[in-house]
Amino acid sequence: MTKIKLADKAVELIKEICAQFDNKETELINVLHQTQHKLGYLPAEVQELIAKELNMSVAKVYGVVTFYSFFTMLPQGQHPISICMGTACYVRGAEKVLHEFKRQLGIEVGQTSVDGRFSLSCLRCVGACGLAPVVLVGEKVYGRVSPQQVGKIIGEYQEDCNSVQTA
Structure with a gap:
């Protein structure tokens, strides 16, 4: 799978969302929900940045994203x-x-x-x-x-x- 480079604006937005929830691991679902609401989906690069900001493993973030059907790793239609x-x-x-x-x-x-x-x-x-x-x-x-x-x-x-x- 081709890796995408996150735009600087997207990186700042994700960091702001994480900070809104005090960068707490226990707020992962809220962070994912807000991030998907703003970006439309949660590709691997977004998950990696969230994991870094919340000081947790990428595997745990990926596990939550793939467990809940609300979250998507693919771009959605309008x-x-x-x-x-x-x-x-x-x-x-x-x-x-x-x-x-x-x-x-x-x-x-x-x-x-x-x-x-x-x-x-x-x-x-x-x-x-x-x-x-x-x-x-x-x-x-x-x-x-x-x-x-x-x-x-x-x-x-x-x-x-x-x-x-x-x-």
Whole structure:
């Protein structure tokens, strides 16, 4: 895998985030969450810097990043789409909803659309079982999603992208 060089701004941002949490190892998840929120993902180079700043092993940081499905080491689309595959969502048709997203976006789980607008992933459980099946687009939650609603959901974000480009 090719190593990337972090921009000086990114290095300073990561150091600031670590400092906000007093460079404490016990704040690792908070640091990772804030860093991913700002940078969009957590490549190996970011994990190495966080490990250094929190005075802990890179293996421990990597273990946390790979354990929690919320964290990603790959760049995400402008609008990351996550389908919950927890038991309640799965039983209520999440697999069909996922298939429809894959069909309409022309991508597989773990991929980003060519235009960079959408990426697709699955989650184990988002804790909203009463709304199953659940879809997250960024931080927006869609409940009781059917395959027939997928086009409308995607359309909301395509309009978003078009209005930004023409503004």
